[in-house]
Amino acid sequence: MEAPKTIQHEIGGVQNDAVRFGLHGVKSDLVGSHPLQSAYESAKKTQEEMKRKVLANTYGTAMPLKMDLDRQILSRFQRPLLPSSMLGLEAVTGTLDDFGFEDYLNDPRDSETVRPLDLHHSMEVRLGLSKGPVCPSFM
Numbered sequence: 001m002e003a004p005k006t007i008q009h010e011i012g013g014v015q016n017d018a019v020r021f022g023l024h025g026v027k028s029d030l031v032g033s034h035p036l037q038s039a040y041e042s043a044k045k046t047q048e049e050m051k052r053k054v055l056a057n058t059y060g061t062a063m064p065l066k067m068d069l070d071r072q073i074l075s076r077f078q079r080p081l082l083p084s085s086m087l088g089l090e091a092v093t094g095t096l097d098d099f100g101f102e103d104y105l106n107d108p109r110d111s112e113t114v115r116p117l118d119l120h121h122s123m124e125v126r127l128g129l130s131k132g133p134v135c136p137s138f139m
């Protein structure tokens with residue numbers, strides 16, 4: 001049995017490439033989300049379920065299914081390489097009226113500490129020629 005004549009490109013996984021993707025932060029692995037954030041998400045989920053039940057009782061069972069199909073279609077629609085604003089999905093789900101933190105604290109992607117998007121690398125990831133996240137995170 002002959003040993004393989006290739007050298008492994010990855011040592012310990014894709015995320016250890018500090019030159020391309022920056023240093024890995026351990027804090028996000030150790031600390032969970034804020035308790036208020038988890039309560040907000042569970043209340044939002046409960047509200048969506050109630051809305052589905054009201055729609056099913058009012059318009060029939062096909063209406064929530066149609067809305068789910070629309071949501072699935074619009075959640076897959078994105079620009080090829082640039083991050084998409086998902087305006088169609090926001091219009092269908094009704095989140096256009098929400099006033100989030102990015103409305104008064106600015107979008108984190110517009111920050112000066114975000115690395116510029118490498119279009120060549122993101123296209124390589126899309127085509128399966130390279131591994132790693134499509135968009136690098138903060139510097």
